[in-house]
Amino acid sequence: xxxxxxxxxxxxxxxxxxxxxxxxxxxxxxxxxxxxxxxxxxxxxxxxxxxxxxxxxxxxxxxxxxxxxxxxxxxxxxxxxxxxxxxxxxxxxxxxxxxxxxxxxxxxxxxxxxxxxxxxxxxxxxxxxxxxxxxxxxxxxxxxxxxxxxxxxxxxxxxxxxxxxxxxxxxxxxxxxxxxxxxxxxxxxxxxxxxxxxxxxxxxxxxxxxxxxxxxxxxxxxxxxxxxxxxxxxxxxxxxxxxxxxxxxxxxxxxxxxxxxxxxxxxxxxxxxxxxxxxxxxxxxxxxxxxxxxxxxxxxxxxxxxxxxxxxxxxxxxxxxxxxxxxxxxxxxxxxxxxxxxxxxxxxxxxxxxxxxxxxxxxxxxxxxxxxxxxxxxxxxxxxxxxxxxxxxxxxxxxxxxxxxxxxxxxxxxxxxxxxxxxxxxxxxxxxxxxxx
Numbered sequence: 001x002x003x004x005x006x007x008x009x010x011x012x013x014x015x016x017x018x019x020x021x022x023x024x025x026x027x028x029x030x031x032x033x034x035x036x037x038x039x040x041x042x043x044x045x046x047x048x049x050x051x052x053x054x055x056x057x058x059x060x061x062x063x064x065x066x067x068x069x070x071x072x073x074x075x076x077x078x079x080x081x082x083x084x085x086x087x088x089x090x091x092x093x094x095x096x097x098x099x100x101x102x103x104x105x106x107x108x109x110x111x112x113x114x115x116x117x118x119x120x121x122x123x124x125x126x127x128x129x130x131x132x133x134x135x136x137x138x139x140x141x142x143x144x145x146x147x148x149x150x151x152x153x154x155x156x157x158x159x160x161x162x163x164x165x166x167x168x169x170x171x172x173x174x175x176x177x178x179x180x181x182x183x184x185x186x187x188x189x190x191x192x193x194x195x196x197x198x199x200x201x202x203x204x205x206x207x208x209x210x211x212x213x214x215x216x217x218x219x220x221x222x223x224x225x226x227x228x229x230x231x232x233x234x235x236x237x238x239x240x241x242x243x244x245x246x247x248x249x250x251x252x253x254x255x256x257x258x259x260x261x262x263x264x265x266x267x268x269x270x271x272x273x274x275x276x277x278x279x280x281x282x283x284x285x286x287x288x289x290x291x292x293x294x295x296x297x298x299x300x301x302x303x304x305x306x307x308x309x310x311x312x313x314x315x316x317x318x319x320x321x322x323x324x325x326x327x328x329x330x331x332x333x334x335x336x337x338x339x340x341x342x343x344x345x346x347x348x349x350x351x352x353x354x355x356x357x358x359x360x361x362x363x364x365x366x367x368x369x370x371x372x373x374x375x376x377x378x379x380x381x382x383x384x385x386x387x388x389x390x391x392x393x394x395x396x397x398x399x400x401x402x403x404x405x406x407x408x409x410x411x412x413x414x415x416x417x418x419x420x421x422x423x424x425x426x427x428x429x430x431x432x433x434x435x436x437x
Contacts, residue, residue, distance in 0.1 A: 003044060007318025010042025015347040018309070022349050022392035032305035036312045043316035050312055058311025059304045062356060065177055069170060070300040071293060072267035076253070077125035078292030079271060083278030084239070085246035086121055086129045092243040094133070102213070105137045106151045106205055110198075113155025119250025120168045120270060123395055124295070126156050127402055135224055142218040145227075146405055147209060150413035154201035157395065157418050159194035162351065162385035163378075163425070166258045170352045171384050173263050175377035178359045182261045186378035186433065193382050193422075193429040200421040208413065227404035241281060249274040302394060306353030307360075310344070314361045323362065333369045334430045337362065337376065338383040342423070346387030349394060355384035375433045382422065382429055389418040 014035040021031035033051075040050035080086040090112045097108040109130060116126045134148050161169045165187035175181055240246070253270035257263055275285055282288050313319050329336045340362055345354025358380055366376050389396055391407055396414055400407065 004317050004321050007043040007316045008321055009318075010039055011313055011316065011318045011322065013042075014038045014309075014313075019347060019349070019390075019392050022394075028302045028349070028394065029305045032309040036309045039309075039312050039316060043318055045312070045316065050315070054312050054315045055308040059308035061311075062304045062307040063300070066170065066174070066303075067300065068264055069173055069267070070296045070303075072264065072271065073120065073122050073168070073170070074296035074299075075289060075292030076120055076249070076267055076270050076274065077122040078288050078295060079274035079278065079282070080116075080121050080246075080249065081125045081129060082288045083241060083246075083274060083281045085241055085249070085274065085278060086116055086125060087133075088240035088243050088246040089115060089119075089250075090129055090133055091240065092246075094137075099137060099140070102141045102143050102209055103206055105141055105143065106147065106209065107202070108137075109134055109148070109151035110155035110202070110205075113152055114160045116250075117156045117169065118160040118164060118167055118254070119247075120253045120267070121250065122295075123156050123161075124299075124398065127152060127399060131227070131402060135227075138224070139219050143209070144212040144217040145220050145223050145403070146410040146413065147205075147212065148403055149399065149405065149410040150201070150205045150208065150417045152399065153389065153414045153418040154198070154205070154421070157389060158201065158385060158422050159197045162381040162422070163190040163194040163197065163429075165190050165378075166254060168253060168257050168263060168266065171355055171381050174352060174355050175359060175381055176261065176263070178356075178363060179373040179377050181373050181377040183257055183263075185374040186372075186437070188436065189375070189378045189429050189433045190382070192432050193425040196425040196428055197421045200424060201417040204416045204421070205413075208416075223404055227402060241278060245277055248277060299394075303350055303353045303356070306348040306350050307356050310348070310353070310357030310361070314357070319361075323365075327362070327365055332434075333366050333371050334375070334379055334433060337366055337371075337379055338426050338430065341380045341383035342387045342426075345384045346390055349388065349390060349392045351384040351388035354388060355380060358384070372437045375437050379426070379429060379433060382426055386419060386423040386426065389414055 018031050018035045022028060036051065036055050040047050093112045093115060094108045097111060098104045112130055113126050117123065130152060138145055138148065160167055162171045165184035172183055176183060249270045252273055253266045256269055257266035326336050326340045329339060341354060341358040344357050345351050348354045363376055391411055400410065
């Protein structure tokens with residue numbers, strides 16, 4: 001009993017330490033390793049066995065399952081970026097929404113990010129595609145620069161990432177791999193959550209915009225000049241390909257994914273199409289291929305490190321106590337699944353890492369309770385996109401760096417659109433799942 005208590009305390013302390021180290025700027029590769037050592041020691045686990053076998057087995061298992069997806073996704077995004085196709089889609093959507101009013105401009109950014117991410121373009125490519133466009137819009141309409149964070153977070157890191165059926169996002173692919181479910185699992189549940197998230201996010205953005213305008217706050221040239229948006233992208237003024245042509249690779253990718261339920265094949269076809277259609281627009285396809293491959297490494301390794309940490313936690317006696325408590329929570333298995341996934345995504349600062357840990361170690365229990373695999377797929381995916389966007393999340397930090405904004409200046413916009421809105425959306429999602437499954 002005493003060992004169980006010490007193990008539980010060690011897990012809690014290690015989770016808090018992981019968040020602290022990440023917030024202090026320590027690489028998640030180092031932070032996860034340090035915290036894994038702490039978990040092993042406090043749980044009486046042989047350190048060499050813990051690190052050499054359990055940790056590495058968790059890390060290697062994730063690489064084995066998802067390496068190709070990370071690699072091909074990053075390469076596809078790079079081809080869309082270097083060809084100008086992503087920029088063409090962005091300007092096409094801007095022409096539809098209009099750019100004459102501040103809220104329309106912010107709505108356009110939400111839609112641009114949503115269409116690009118739903119079309120398979122990775123988050124970081126979307127950010128660097130949208131920022132130069134946002135710079136000119138914000139300057140033209142005198143919008144306070146910190147407002148750029150809300151639309152990007154809402155459009156790129158919420159409903160297209162975890163909720164909409166058929167999305168090629170890794171958060172939708174992980175449950176497919178673990179549960180054998182289709183990309184369109186529990187579609188109505190996901191769509192309801194998406195509508196609620198979008199409604200809350202847009203409501204917040206409108207209210208926030210009204211607030212900064214009432215205060216007389218406008219565009220800040222000095223701040224934007226320090227950001228990546230202020231520096232431009234180098235290809236911003238180059239002619240972009242035709243909009244309809246630009247849409248072909250992501251549309252085909254989505255069709256193949258949802259017809260054949262094969263993300264690898266979908267990404268390969270998307271890359272080949274982009275390479276053929278934009279052959280004259282990419283100076284060196286080998287360079288684009290190499291850079292895309294390089295771009296996949298750090299996101300993959302960071303997620304693997306988190307999963308390895310989760311594997312050590314799951315091998316302890318303390319985890320058995322915590323798992324039993326989570327599974328026995330009042331409200332039923334879907335509430336337990338939601339809370340568990342949210343907590344794991346929050347403490348790891350990773351939606352994909354938290355989701356992988358939750359499904360690997362908790363999904364069998366929920367399946368034994370009679371919960372439909374499609375429901376586990378969608379609810380866990382939605383839950384992974386809630387607390388993952390806390391201040392220590394890698395994508396949040398990158399977005400703040402790219403916009404030259406501090407947590408104090410802009411994180412509240414990320415919180416309300418990418419944390420609060422998705423968390424609230426899990427409530428109607430759970431109720432609907434209980435009603436129809």
